[in-house]
Structures are given as C-alpha cells and as structure tokens.
Amino acid sequence: MSLIVTLARMEALASGRSQPLATVRHRHLSERPMVFVPLTTAGEAGAPLGALLGTDRAEPRLLVVPQPRNRDLRFAFLAELAARLLPHLESALDDVEHEQHGDEESELCADAPQLLVPNQPGVEFVRLLGRSMRFRRTAQDDPDAPHPVPTQVPLLGRWLTHYGERSRVPGSALLLSMTELLGRHWATGQSQLEDQHLGALLGWVAASDRDVEARDPAGQLRWPPAGPATDPAFDNHLLAPAVERYDADVPGAERQVRELIAGQLRPAWEDMWDGVELLRALPEGRRVGERWKRDRYSYTHHRDRVRAGEPPQPRRDDAVTAAAKLASREQAQARLDAQEALDDPLAMAARRLTGEAFAGEVVEVTPAWSEGKRPRPRPLVTVRSTDLPYLAVGGRAHRELPDGGRQSAELAAAPESGLFLLRLVSGMGRGKEPAPGSVPAAGDRVCWTLFEHSPRGGPGLPDPEDTPWTHGGPPVLGGEADSEASGGTGTTGGAEPHGRRLPAAREAAATDPAAGQADTAPDRVTTEDYL
Amino acid sequence: MTAARSSTAVRSAPSDNTSARLRERLTALRGGPDVPSRPMDARALAALAANPGCDRRALLDGAGVDKGALATALGAPAAFGQSQFAFVRGNAFEARVKAEGGAELIRLLCARTGETPPEAGQVSVPDLTADGPAGRTARTGIALREAPVGGWTLLDHPMLSLRIAGSPAWLEPDAVAVHPDGSWSVVEIKSFPILDGGADPAKVGAAARQAAVYALALEECLAEPPPDMPTEPDAPRAVRDSALLVCPVDFSNLPTSALIDLRKQRAATRRQLSRLTRVSEIAERVPEGTSFDPTGQSAMQLSASVDTVPAAYAPECLASCELAFHCRSQARATGAVTTLGRAVRGELGGLTTVETVLAAANDTGHETPDGAESAESAGSGDTGGSTEPNTEVGGEDQRADPAAAALRRAASLRAEALRQGPSTVTAPTPADETPGAGEACR
Numbered sequence: 001m002s003l004i005v006t007l008a009r010m011e012a013l014a015s016g017r018s019q020p021l022a023t024v025r026h027r028h029l030s031e032r033p034m035v036f037v038p039l040t041t042a043g044e045a046g047a048p049l050g051a052l053l054g055t056d057r058a059e060p061r062l063l064v065v066p067q068p069r070n071r072d073l074r075f076a077f078l079a080e081l082a083a084r085l086l087p088h089l090e091s092a093l094d095d096v097e098h099e100q101h102g103d104e105e106s107e108l109c110a111d112a113p114q115l116l117v118p119n120q121p122g123v124e125f126v127r128l129l130g131r132s133m134r135f136r137r138t139a140q141d142d143p144d145a146p147h148p149v150p151t152q153v154p155l156l157g158r159w160l161t162h163y164g165e166r167s168r169v170p171g172s173a174l175l176l177s178m179t180e181l182l183g184r185h186w187a188t189g190q191s192q193l194e195d196q197h198l199g200a201l202l203g204w205v206a207a208s209d210r211d212v213e214a215r216d217p218a219g220q221l222r223w224p225p226a227g228p229a230t231d232p233a234f235d236n237h238l239l240a241p242a243v244e245r246y247d248a249d250v251p252g253a254e255r256q257v258r259e260l261i262a263g264q265l266r267p268a269w270e271d272m273w274d275g276v277e278l279l280r281a282l283p284e285g286r287r288v289g290e291r292w293k294r295d296r297y298s299y300t301h302h303r304d305r306v307r308a309g310e311p312p313q314p315r316r317d318d319a320v321t322a323a324a325k326l327a328s329r330e331q332a333q334a335r336l337d338a339q340e341a342l343d344d345p346l347a348m349a350a351r352r353l354t355g356e357a358f359a360g361e362v363v364e365v366t367p368a369w370s371e372g373k374r375p376r377p378r379p380l381v382t383v384r385s386t387d388l389p390y391l392a393v394g395g396r397a398h399r400e401l402p403d404g405g406r407q408s409a410e411l412a413a414a415p416e417s418g419l420f421l422l423r424l425v426s427g428m429g430r431g432k433e434p435a436p437g438s439v440p441a442a443g444d445r446v447c448w449t450l451f452e453h454s455p456r457g458g459p460g461l462p463d464p465e466d467t468p469w470t471h472g473g474p475p476v477l478g479g480e481a482d483s484e485a486s487g488g489t490g491t492t493g494g495a496e497p498h499g500r501r502l503p504a505a506r507e508a509a510a511t512d513p514a515a516g517q518a519d520t521a522p523d524r525v526t527t528e529d530y531l
Numbered sequence: 532m533t534a535a536r537s538s539t540a541v542r543s544a545p546s547d548n549t550s551a552r553l554r555e556r557l558t559a560l561r562g563g564p565d566v567p568s569r570p571m572d573a574r575a576l577a578a579l580a581a582n583p584g585c586d587r588r589a590l591l592d593g594a595g596v597d598k599g600a601l602a603t604a605l606g607a608p609a610a611f612g613q614s615q616f617a618f619v620r621g622n623a624f625e626a627r628v629k630a631e632g633g634a635e636l637i638r639l640l641c642a643r644t645g646e647t648p649p650e651a652g653q654v655s656v657p658d659l660t661a662d663g664p665a666g667r668t669a670r671t672g673i674a675l676r677e678a679p680v681g682g683w684t685l686l687d688h689p690m691l692s693l694r695i696a697g698s699p700a701w702l703e704p705d706a707v708a709v710h711p712d713g714s715w716s717v718v719e720i721k722s723f724p725i726l727d728g729g730a731d732p733a734k735v736g737a738a739a740r741q742a743a744v745y746a747l748a749l750e751e752c753l754a755e756p757p758p759d760m761p762t763e764p765d766a767p768r769a770v771r772d773s774a775l776l777v778c779p780v781d782f783s784n785l786p787t788s789a790l791i792d793l794r795k796q797r798a799a800t801r802r803q804l805s806r807l808t809r810v811s812e813i814a815e816r817v818p819e820g821t822s823f824d825p826t827g828q829s830a831m832q833l834s835a836s837v838d839t840v841p842a843a844y845a846p847e848c849l850a851s852c853e854l855a856f857h858c859r860s861q862a863r864a865t866g867a868v869t870t871l872g873r874a875v876r877g878e879l880g881g882l883t884t885v886e887t888v889l890a891a892a893n894d895t896g897h898e899t900p901d902g903a904e905s906a907e908s909a910g911s912g913d914t915g916g917s918t919e920p921n922t923e924v925g926g927e928d929q930r931a932d933p934a935a936a937a938l939r940r941a942a943s944l945r946a947e948a949l950r951q952g953p954s955t956v957t958a959p960t961p962a963d964e965t966p967g968a969g970e971a972c973r
Contacts, residue, residue: 003878003941007892009871010885024953043617045724045782068616131726132782191846191872213610213856235614283953315727345948353941523781 004350005187013189018204022185024344025282028173028292030114034088035060035272037118037265038125040228041068042235046132048077049230050261053084057273062265066246066257075149078133082152088113089159093303112174112292112299115163116276118198118226118268119179125228126175127164133157134312135522145522158312162302165313169329171291171336174299178226178275185282198226202271205278226268234264285343291336319472320464331457338453342400348447352387358397358420359447360385362440368423369432377434380412381446383420389450391420397448401427402437406453422448553811557594560817562824568595570664571700576693576744576804581851583803586813587842588852593695593810596823598853604825604833607856621722625705628720628777628786632656633685633706636718639788640708640775654683659690664701668692671707672752676768678709685709691748695804704745708775713767715753717745717774717793725778725787735776735791742774743796747804813840845873880934891935892942 008019032055041047050064061084065077095110117123134157137145167175183195188204195201200223203210212223219233230239238260245253317325340347341357351357364382369375391397395411407427414420429435440446461467558564571592582588591598602609628636633654641648655678661670667690678684686707692699706718719742723734749770773790780787821836822828828836837857844862846869848855862870866884869876882888 003937004945006871006875006878007888007938007941007945009875010868010888010892013866013871013885014889020949023948023951041616042614043620043722045726045779128726189871191870193846193849193872215608230614231610232612232614235616236612240615285953344953345951346945349941349944349948353937353944523783 002350002354004346004353008187009189012187012204016189017207018186018188020185021187021346022282022340022344023346024285024288025279026184026285026288026340026344026347027171027176027181027279028114028284028288028295029276029279030111033114033116033276034085035116035269035276036085036122036126037226037268037272038122038129038228039230039261039264040125041065042230042232044068046128047074048081048129050077050258050265051081052262052265052269053081055088057269060265060269062258062262064258064261066254067243071147075147075153078129078153078156079150081129082133082150082156086152086156086159089115089156089163092299096300107300108293109296109300109303112296114173115175116181116272117175117177118272119177119196121196121228122226123164123167123175123177126160126167130157130160130162130164131315132523134161137522154312155306158306159302161313162298166295166298169298170333171339172295172298172332173292174295178272181279182275185279198268198271198275199223202274206274223267224264226271227265230264234260285340287339287343291339294332320461320467323471324461327457327461331455334451334455338449338451338455341449341451342453348449351449351451352389355388355390356451357447357449358383358385358387358389358391359445360387360420362442362444362446363419365439365442375432377424377428377432377439379424379428379434379439381409381422381424381440383422383446383448384418385420386418389420389448391450395450397422397450398453399446399448400453405438407438409448553814556814557810560590560594560814560821560823561596562822562826566824569597570595571695572702576695576700576702576800582843582845582848583806585843585848585852587837587840587854587858589810590813590817590840591823591854594814594823597825600825601823601833601837602853602857604828604830605837605854605857606830607854607860609853609856611853617722624722624779624784624786625720627784629685629687629706633683633687635786636685636706636777637683637708639777639786640716640718643775643788643790644710646710649683654685655679656685656687659686659688664690664692665699668701668752672756675707675709675715675749675752676756678713680713681711683708683711691745691752693744693748693751693804702745702748704742707745707749710771714769714771715749716771717742717749718777719745719774720777723778724781725789726781730778730789738776739774739791739793739796740800742776742791743793743800746770746774746793746797747801816840843869845869846871847873878934878937880932882932882934882938888938891932892938894935894939 005021008021012019034053034055035057036051036053038051039049041049047068048063048065049068050062052060052062054060063077063080063084065073067073090113092109092111092113096107097110099106099108115126117126133149133153136149136154136157138151138154139145139148140151142148163175166172179196179198179201182198182201182205183192186205188195188201190200190204197212199210200212202208203212210223212221214222215233216222219237221231221233224231224234239257242253242257242260246257341351342348348357348359352359360383362381363384366380366382368378368380370378389397391411391414393411393413396408397411398406398408401407405427407424409422409424412421412423424434424439428438558568561568575592591601599609599611628639632652633656634649634651637654638648640646657674657677659667659670659674661667671686671689671691674684674686674689686709688703688705689707691702691704693702694700704717705720708716708718710716719738721734721738723731753768753770772794773792775788776791777786777788779785817839821839823833823836825833834857837854838861842854842858842861844855844858844867846859848858852858859870866886868879868883868885868888876883879888882891
C-alpha cells in the first residue's frame with residue numbers, strides 16, 4: 001500500500017466516510033453486466049448451495065440446491081445455471097468488427113459479456129465451478145458415462161474457466177469482483193482484510209451507517225456476508241434444520257430453504273447494483289477502452305477455440321504455456337500501472353511520491369539541433385519541479401503530448417536542486433523545425449514519467465518446438481496418452497505447474513499411471529462422492 | 532539428529548519453586564482453582580505464533596482463560612464457529628481414511644515415503660484409552676515406545692503434552708504413525724481438497740503449523756520417557772521431519788496425501804513457544820487481585836482487568852483470536868494506525884495514531900515542498916509551480932522525522948491531484964498498440 005493510499009485511509013477514518021483513490025474509473029463497466037452472487041456449501045469443494053444472478057436489478061434469478069449432498073440436485077443446479085449464464089456469455093459471439101493488422105485481417109467481437117461477482121473468493125468460486133464442469137461428460141460424448149450432463153454444462157465450464165483465467169490478467173474486466181472494483185476507487189477507514197466484506201466496504205463508500213458484524217437476538221448476522229461461504233451460525237441454526245425437513249419430505253420445506261438462501265443473497269445483490277451505480281458515476285479513464293479491447297480479443301479467441309472443436313482447457317498448464325501467461329501478465333501489470341498513472345492524476349501522484357515521475361513548470365526553452373548531415377530538433381527545456389525523481393544525468397523521461405502523442409527526453413543537467421534541464425529527443429515530427437505544439441513553452445505545466453508509457457515485455461519466448469526440454473518442451477516424454485492430450489491446444493506433455501503444488505502430488509503425476517492419462521479425462525466418479 | 536535437537540526444544544524448565552508460583556499466579560488470574568483451565572490446542576498454539584508480540588493473548592492463553600466467554604462478557608463476542616456441514620464432512624472423511632484398521636492410512640503414507648505397505652491386518656492399532664489427559668498422555672508415551680520395530684503401528688487420536696510456560700498443554704493429533712524403522716510421523720487429516728495436485732496455500736500452511744506443534748510434542752515425549760519405563764528399548768526412535776497431509780482428491784471423497792516438510796515451521800514454532808516463558812514476566816506486571824473470570828464481574832471491571840495487559844492488535848487477529856473485536860474497538864478508540872493493517876506501520880515511523888499522522892501530514896508549520904498550502908486549504912487556488920526552493924533535502928528538515936516529511940509530500944500531492952481532476956489530454960491514438968493474439972489469455 002503506497003503512502004498516499006495509507007493517507008487516504010486515515011482521512012477516511014477521521015472523516016467517517018470513504019475518500020477517493022481515483023478521479024476516473026479504471027475498469028470497463030458493461031452496459032448490461034451479468035451479476036452473479038453464488039453461495040457454496042461449507043466443507044465441500046465446489047458444491048453450490050445457491051445463487052442469485054441476472055442482468056436486471058429488478059429481476060434476479062434465484063437458483064437453489066435444497067440438499068447440497070444430493071448429486072442429482074447439484075447437477076440440476078448446474079444445468080439451470082448453464083441455461084441462465086450461457087445465453088449471456090454467448091450473446092456477443094456474432095457481432096464482429098474487422099481489424100487490419102498489416103496484411104492480415106482478423107475478426108474481433110464488438111463487445112464482450114461481463115461477469116461481476118461480489119469478492120475475490122467469488123472469483124475463485126467461478127474458477128472452481130469452471131473446473132468442476134468442463135470435464136463433465138455428456139450423453140453424446142460417451143453413452144455409457146455415469147451421470148451424463150446436458151451439453152451446456154461442459155461448455156459453461158469452459159467459459160467460466162476462461163473468465164476465471166482472464167481475471168488474473170491485471171487490468172482485465174471480463175470477470176471482476178465488486179470489492180476489488182470499489183477498493184481500487186475508494187479508500188475506506190478499515191483494513192484491506194475487512195474490505196473483503198462487500199457490505200462493510202459499501203457502507204463506507206455509500207456513506208450508509210451499517211454495522212455488518214451486528215447480530216440479532218437469535219445470533220444471526222443482520223448483514224450476511226456476500227458469499228460464497230455462509231455464516232456458520234446460519235448453517236447450524238437455520239439452514240441445517242430446513243434441509244433436514246426437506247429430507248423428511250415435509251411439505252413446503254423446499255420453499256423454506258429457498259427463502260432462507262434468498263435472504264442470505266438478497267443484501268449482496270442490492271449491494272452489487274449499488275456498487276455498479278457508484279462506479280458508473282465516475283468518468284471512464286481514457287485508456288480503459290484500449291484495455292477492454294484486449295478483453296474483447298481474449299473473448300474472440302476463446303470463441304474461436306470453442307468453434308474449432310478444441311478440447312477443454314487442461315487441468316494444468318504445461319511449462320511453456322505457464323511461462324507465456326506469466327510473461328503476458330507481467331507486461332499487463334506494467335501497462336496497467338503506466339496507463340492508470342496517465343489517466344488519473346491521483347495515480348500519478350503516487351508515482352511522483354515514489355520518485356517515478358515529476359511535474360513542474362517550464363521556465364526556459366532553448367532551441368537546439370543535433371549535429372550531423374540532417375540536423376534534427378533537440379530543444380533544451382528547463383523544468384522547475386519540487387518533486388524528487390530518481391533521475392540521473394543521461395536518464396530518460398517521457399511525457400504525453402497535448403495531442404495524445406508521446407515524447408521522450410533525456411536529462412542533460414540538473415543545475416540546481418529542483419531544476420531539470422531536459423533535452424527533447426523525440427515526438428517533434430520529421431522536419432527540421434519541431435511540429436507545432438510538440439515543444440512546451442515557458443510557463444507550461446508538464447509532467448514527466450520515468451517509466452515507459454506502453455511498456456513492452458522482454459524478448460519473446462521461443463516456440464514450443466524450440467524450447468529446451470529443461471523448460472518443458474518439446475514433447476518427448478510420457479506415453480502415447482500425453483501426445484494425444486496435446487491435441488490442438490498447443491500443450492505438450494511433461495506437465496509442470498505454475499501455481500503452488502505439493503511436491504508429493506507432482507511425483508504422483510510422474511508415477512501414477514492415472515495421472516499420465518489425457519489431461520481432459522473426466523474426474524473420477526465414486527458411488528457417493530459427497531459425504 | 533532430531534533427537535539431539537529435541538533437547539533444546541523446551542527451555543530448561545524453571546525451577547520447581549518459580550514454576551509453582553507462576554502456576555498459582557495464572558490460576559488466580561483465571562479466577563481461582565474452581566474455574567477449569569481451557570486447554571491450549573494445537574490450533575491455538577499455531578495461532579499464537581502468528582502474533583507473538585501480543586502480551587494479552589500470551590497471558591490469557593497461558594492462564595487457560597476461556598477467551599470466548601470473556602469476549603462475550605465484554606460485549607464483543609467472537610464470530611467463530613464451524614458449520615455443521617463442514618464438521619460432518621470432516622468427520623466422515625477422517626473415519627473413511629482410518630477405515631480398515633488404519634491400513635488405508637499406512638498405504639497413503641507408504642505411497643509417499645516409498646516404503647513397502649504392510650499386508651492387510653498387519654497394522655497394529657494400540658488401545659489408548661485412559662483416564663484424564665495425563666493418563667492418556669502416559670499411555671501414548673508407552674505405546675509409542677512399545678511399538679514393535681519392523682512393523683507398522685498407528686496411534687489413533689493419541690494424546691501428547693507440550694510444556695508451555697511451565698504448564699502442560701494437551702494436544703490430540705489425528706494420528707501418529709510408527710514406521711518399521713522406529714521413527715514417528717505426524718498425520719494430519721483435513722477435509723479441504725487437493726485439486727489437480729494443488730491445495731489452498733493458506734490452509735496447507737495452517738495444517739503445517741499445526742503439525743509442527745504435534746511434532747514438537749513428540750520431541751518432548753522422546754526426550755522425557757515415562758517414569759514407569761526407565762530404560763529406552765534399543766529401538767532408534769526419532770520424529771520425522773515431514774508430516775503426512777491427507778485430503779480428499781479433487782471433487783471426490785477419495786483420499787490423497789502429500790508430505791509436508793515441517794523443519795521450518797517447527798523451528799519457528801519452537802522459537803515462539805520458548806518466548807512464551809515470558810508469560811511470568813507479563814503476569815508480574817498485572818496488579819494483584821486481577822481476575823479474568825467473567826462470573827461476578829461487570830463488563831466494565833472485566834474491561835479494566837483486560838486493559839492491564841497490553842495487546843498488539845492487527846486485522847489478522849480477526850481470523851484467529853476470540854478477543855479480536857474487543858481489541859479492535861479499543862485500538863480504534865485510541866486511533867491506532869494498525870487498525871488499518873500491519874503494513875501501514877512500516878511507513879509511518881514513530882507515528883502510531885491516526886491523529887498524529889494526519890497532523891503531521893497537514894502540518895502547516897513546516898514549509899511543504901509545494902508551497903505553504905496544506906491539504907486543508909485544498910481548492911483555494913493553484914499553488915503549483917511554487918518558487919520555493921526545495922527544503923526537503925536542506926539542513927532544516929534533517930532534524931524532522933522523515934516519515935512526517937514524506938507524509939507532508941503525500942498530502943500535498945494528493946490535494947493537488949484532487950484539485951486537478953481527471954487529466955484532459957485528447958484520447959491517445961488507438962493504433963499505437965495492437966493487442967497481439969499471443970497474449971490473449973487462454
């Protein structure tokens with residue numbers, strides 16, 4: 001947390017309401033986002049309990065699993081979820097634009113559906129749902145498969161996996177959590193840990209007085225958490241008895257379970273839309289559209305993979321894919337940091353405080369030219385600034401021109417403290433005289449950054465075929481199953497993780513014959529897979 | 532090697548006299564001998580290591596005070612509890628793993644260590660029932676030593692003791708396995724899944740810390756043979772460096788396992804526990820006659836008693852300490868900066884309250900680098916481009932607190948940015964970059 005954010009939190013604490021952390025909205029917000037508030041069953045992995053979803057605040061759709069340990073009820077939930085979510089996720093497939101890259105023309109979906117969940121665990125739950133659904137077998141895949149599911153279920157699993165994976169790219173907006181969105185734009189007077197509670201966070205931002213920890217005389221939270229985990233007191237005193245009544249076939253028991261779950265979800269649903277409205281009130285940052293375009297590309301690419309009949313995403317990325325993902329995320333992070341700073345003076349202020357940028361007034365401009373056959377303009381600009389950039393003579397600085405172009409300069413000298421003599425080296429057109437407006441005049445306010453405005457990643461990674469085996473390629477190890485698994489996804493055998501893995505489990509992947517099988521095989525099914 | 536190290540596991544026990552006095556003192560703090568001591572379980576011990584600087588927690592836990600009841604009496608009840616859904620599943624999973632007389636569990640262990648699994652019915656599961664925790668601990672100690680070398684033994688829910696600040700804490704691991712070579716392994720059975728070979732790092736970390744506490748208790752058991760077993764049988768006993776973690780695999784209820792290395796966790800926990808000996812020092816500072824017994828005391832009196840011991844509140848406490856809500860409201864009342872997070876403290880130097888931080892940030896007595904304007908007068912006019920020379924590096928500010936100087940800079944930059952509002956340069960040309968196909972995330 002930077003000092004400026006800390007200070008904002010202190011001000012929020014002192015004033016009793018949130019303080020702005022941004023002057024613009026840094027994430028794309030769709031016209032019609034799909035808001036998805038899921039609940040999960042405590043102790044079970046990926047056993048949904050219910051969900052509220054929809055694109056219209058007035059018409060949430062409630063899905064409930066009245067007995068989460070019943071496999072058929074869970075599958076029915078997933079089928080209904082697919083029937084509700086897929087039309088939204090597939091709503092933008094066919095409205096395309098054409099983009100020209102040199103000689104190549106590519107299709108780009110004009111929009112992409114957006115998914116909003118309450119918090120970071122909600123994002124993780126979307127990933128988990130995707131993982132649990134994408135390997136399910138349908139009756140068409142395998143007529144003998146136990147518990148076949150409708151074709152929509154594995155398809156939704158693939159979409160949710162894609163959205164979950166995309167959400168790990170900094171600055172992406174296909175799948176966003178409301179706590180993260182609000183937390184990026186407002187500072188509250190509580191810790192980041194407490195900000196994970198959407199109700200508490202919104203209490204600060206919307207300046208509504210609410211005590212999210214208060215309980216009624218029966219011990220129930222007056223402001224239930226926004227999922228996916230439920231409050232243990234709710235589970236033990238309300239939900240469990242209701243589920244028992246359902247098991248005993250008591251009339252009306254199912255309706256009661258539905259009401260209980262709706263009661264837990266409803267406050268989060270309202271909070272989600274309040275959050276959307278608060279965010280809509282902020283003007284969108286100028287470079288948000290450019291980042292959203294990358295999301296649209298991501299959406300289009302996934303569409304193409306599904307249409308090409310590629311198998312679902314593998315359980316684990318191979319080393320080459322993982323390295324490529326990491327590199328692109330690092331680049332996305334650097335790009336996001338730069339773009340946010342350029343879009344938003346508050347973000348720039350944080351960079352100025354850390355010596356990565358400086359702003360000041362131009363006090364003198366001296367025309368000058370480079371030597372050589374065709375002299376180019378190299379004017380010297382003296383800037384007075386009270387900032388303390390980490391800039392040494394010969395170091396580069398960059399600024400944005402009034403027309404949106406970019407200009408670089410190098411520090412020629414720092415005659416005295418607070419004075420910077422910069423030699424402009426680019427962004428002045430092709431002629432001998434600098435293009436109009438490309439050289440600041442005395443009295444102008446300018447802001448220079450020490451970071452690149454559109455940072456590029458390092459040298460690209462080699463193709464999988466040229467990657468040495470020490471780094472995961474080419475596919476020589478493993479049996480025939482491994483090469484089959486690679487399919488059209490460009491994956492290779494010898495899977496290596498990129499997340500945290502337990503060493504023993506890694507050994508298992510090498511020794512256990514079952515683990516060596518195609519990475520897209522369905523999960524093992526046991527007669528009573530839930531306890 | 533482990534045996535050699537175990538001698539340092541617990542600091543040389545204080546002399547009987549001091550330890551008896553401390554026990555007496557702690558009993559009085561708890562509210563007298565009639566108030567049952569709340570045993571420290573491994574979870575509490577592991578959580579203790581998470582906030583070692585908190586005197587309040589160290590003393591209350593050391594004295595065996597029921598912090599949950601105390602928090603309720605203080606009007607700030609803890610929000611802990613386990614959902615019965617999770618509870619039922621956890622128990623069912625553990626029963627399943629321990630089925631077949633422990634054979635399944637030993638198979639899982641062998642699959643990880645590379646040892647040969649025993650034939651069916653060849654795992655001995657000694658009966659550990661005895662009266663009271665001390666009896667069960669003694670029984671466990673004997674069973675651990677009597678386990679035949681060359682065969683497998685599984686102790687189901689043994690009882691171990693760990694001497695903490697002079698008084699024993701009773702611990703009950705899920706299981707302890709005795710290998711054919713005579714060494715001991717801690718087994719932790721958890722109901723969170725290992726999905727595609729990976730598990731939630733936070734949960735694995737918590738399980739490792741818990742297992743480390745059990746391993747320390749085993750070391751203590753190794754170092755102190757039960758009195759009625761004077762000579763150690765010739766078996767080379769040792770506590771293994773890794774514990775077996777058993778979890779459901781993927782979305783099923785089938786068990787899978789992984790070895791987790793405990794060396795680091797064990798060293799960390801050992802250090803934290805040895806520091807707990809300072810409980811006696813903390814107890815010395817509490818006035819005579821103080822009691823933390825909720826019965827017969829008003830919330831006000833209790834609060835005053837609790838206040839005699841300083842706390843080190845951090846938001847992380849909310850997840851692990853029953854008293855966290857009380858400490859938080861106190862920390863908020865005093866305006867402590869740690870209510871916003873531990874990391875905040877690092878940047879603020881000696882400024883520990885929100886009030887002093889804001890005062891330092893808006894201090895108009897100093898020349899701020901951006902002119903004499905402070906954040907207070909934001910909006911009253913543009914002060915940008917001040918002609919004041921930078922005093923930041925000058926001699927005048929050298930005496931000043933660098934944290935305060937940084938705060939002043941932060942406040943003026945923030946005020947300036949808020950005045951300025953969104954930057955208004957024309958939109959950048961979209962053609963300057965074309966998103967490549969390769970970076971689209973799969």
